[in-house]
Amino acid sequence: MKFSITVTLKKDVLDPQGKVVQNTLNNIGFNLKSIRQGKYFEVVVDEKDQKKAEKKVDEMCKKLLVNLIIEDYKINKL
């Protein structure tokens, strides 16, 4: 079963990368209000039961993929 995980910085946390990318895009001529940088993972788990698979992916996020102190995450089935 395949899932996507999108990891983003929590709302109030500073995103130094997003800040610089935004300025650069503005300088090249794009006008945007904001941009925040995150990470994207695609995971394939060996599990036929969707609920069980999601639980596994969720554990992966909590244990390794996501820094729970400053990041949020969303899991989607693909």
Add this chain to the structure above:
Amino acid sequence: MKSSVIVFPGSNCDRDIAVALEKMQFKNQMVWHKETRLPKSDLIVLPGGFSYGDYLRSGAIAGKSLIIDEVIRAANDGCLVLGICNGFQILTETGLLKGTLLRNKNLKFINKNVRIKVMNNETKFSNKYKKDEVLKINIAHNEGNFFTDDNHLKELKENNLISFKYCDEKGNVDDQSNPNGSLENIAGIYNLKKNILGMMPHPERMVDKLISNTDGVNLFSSLLN
């Protein structure tokens, strides 16, 4: 000989290269990235550091700055261009050099002295070195792992465009002496016309016997030759 060192926000090794150039009798100018015109130069240097914090991708943002168009124009006209470390990364992002610098294999920043072998000693940058000479030189990077596609690799080999390879003290090019996982231990490359050199190690850190050694001196002497 006249040199211009381009300074981006976040460049750190600009002072270091300026000191080395002046020591080697270059007439040097610092050029801020917001300038739209380059002073008349025989050599343009893109220094090491963390331009734009290495945010997004190392060298990606610097590659889009105003002054880069001038650098590209000058390079295409045959001006000599030297990109060191972050400078090398910027050169690949602009397309002046093909290939890319990926994260070090062990995923950590590495700062240490390594050995590199002079693969081509017949260019404007290397004529004062002996063929296969082994140099002791400092590296300091997080993304120094050179990678490129098969076509480019073929081109590099067929045209003798690989400038330096990581090796051991005796000049053996092997896995053990490769600090960052670079394809075929490549530490630096030229473009087809051989007027642009991109290298990860820092020659400007090797011009002072008291601090390190003088293995970098001949790179600058070659240019003056």
Add this chain to the structure above:
Amino acid sequence: MEITDQIIENHGLKTQEFNEIKKLLKREPNLLELGIFSAMWNEHCSYKSSRLHLKKLPTNGKQVIQGPGENAGVIDIGDNDAIVFKIESHNHPSYIEPYQGAATGVGGILRDVFTMGARPIALLNSIHFGSPTHPKTKSLLNGVVSGIGGYGNCIGIPTVAGETKFDETYNENNLVNAMAVGLAKKDKIFYSKAKGINKSVVYVGSKTGRDGIHGASMASAEFDENTEDKKPTVQVGDPFTEKLLMEACLELMKDSSIISIQDMGAAGLTSSSVEMASKGSLGVELELDKVPCREENMTPYEMMLSESQERMLIILEEGKEKDAKKIFDKWDLDFVVIGKTTNTNNLTLKFNDKIEGEIPIEALANKAPIYDRKWIRKKISKNKVELKNLKKIKIEDALLKILSSPNHSNKSWITNQYDQAVMCDTAQKSGSDAAIIRIHNKDKAIAVSVDSSANYCKSHPITGGKQTVCENWRNLISVGAKPLAITNCLNFGNPENENIMGEFAECLEGIKEACEFLDYPVVSGNVSFYNGTNKKNINPTPVIGGVGLINKLSNPMGHSFKKDKSAIIVIGKTFGHLEQSCFLKENYSIVEGMPPEINLLNEKNNGENVLKLIQEKLILSSHDISNGGLLVALSEMVFSSSFGIKILKPKKLSNLLGYFFGEDQGRYVLEIDNRNLQKVEKKLKNNNIYYEYIGNTQRDYFEIEGEMKIAVKDLCKSNNKWYNNY
């Protein structure tokens, strides 16, 4: 909003403190004002538990330009050059988010240095973790080291020295102390004292977010089961912006536009504005709606307490705003006039033209309660270690056990993650007694080192305090530098505990005594209390950062053996003190007894003579003897060179283990070319310096006559073993 008891407690204030605030204001504070008091009156900003004791430290000397009380300390190194330096802790944030905690620690200390007009030229750190087997240690270690490297490397300042220690005392409370050293012109030092009325108060740097609100209060609270909930207070560092900020400030400092400048560190806008106004005996009025914010709808409370990084507050000369703004525009940084100095002596906070809070500056800066906390002296341990009852051990086995232990193993896997060579003035890197940084474009250089001895301090705080200063002093002497001054970071547990407070008071007594005797004053520093979890406190860990001067740098003096068949002598007498030693800890898990005695007279004499010998170019390599004793010091000299040694068995002492592993103080190992040996011995005899010729260097083997012989290769292997397996 009504101020309830719960709100007062949440702000980290005690009831008496709240009552004191009411008295000073002659009314109840509103929430904004309460927040400001809580930030200025917490331990981290007010030093309420430590001030009385810190006053005792020696802070003067002809080499001192500025002692404690400013953003950093300043010393004179001649030629109109000055060195600006300080060490600071970032312990609690590093436990919660190790990468960012360590990174922002580095960022904060750098700002303290360049705010005074000094270009930072070196970074050092002293980091302490729990036992390697503790579940959190590995991730904390990786996070902290990456964070330090990530910030320092990006901003382009070499991280040249430090120490990394493991001990179960730090299991739930790791320590991260970051030190920065900068170079300035003596006649161009910038201070934080505001001067003049109606001068512009300018905000420069990053925008303000909700980061770290109440971080200063967090630093003053112990961890407990609820610590995990404190997560949102962690700040994220942006070293790229700090590099821009540093360059912009240094550029502005080239002329005389700046009256005073301060970085926004703990308690951000609050502490910087209050401290600048207080020093100048002025008032300050801020229009908070002008503060550049990165989040929407920020309240005055949030703006005043935010600890967003990479921001400075500047008081500018009249008419200089336009030119100054040009510089900050060049570097793409915010530059906004957010207020002015006044003669009201109040901190007046306006938001959209309405006064939201008004507090007398003095109440915030100087009326924080000063506590004379009760403390008790440490009782001298009666436990003696009976060596004869210990299981027999071979010298070689004992040595290998120490060398392969986490605390002694080769740390290049850490230091290789730091760029040590950027700026091209690093003449000697990590791994030596002290790093050596050449002063740019000049012949002279400074030596820097950072040291601590928590185990000694735990067993006998006065001696531990003295010893830490002496070891730091010796480390500078060993590289041929004249020690000039120190900065200290005092990491302790809960000061409301009499024993902990006693450790603090007594360590300071020891530090004071050693500093006075050695003419080695304290010019800056930081106190970190409440390093404890659930009533368990860390061992007292004062960390000393020292700076010394090398007048003419020819060849950096290191501790690698240079030649074959050169003579090795030990300066200072070896009595064989094994209590509290690495030998006992690593081989028998015994941590007992008293630390080795300090004889300050010997320290001074031995050190001054070693320095003279080095300056007269009679020494090939030198090393101070500390943890692990003589054999460990000799091993370290072997590792970094390509030579081994042959040591003669000592004739007089019967206890060989004591001789080789004893941690007696005031000693150095010197390698001397045989041709110079007589000359050196004569000089030592003339100055009544006790010394012993113990053997000579040789190729390939580490040998003690009749006791052990091991190939140097194998010795190195055991020293590299631990990390590879971890």
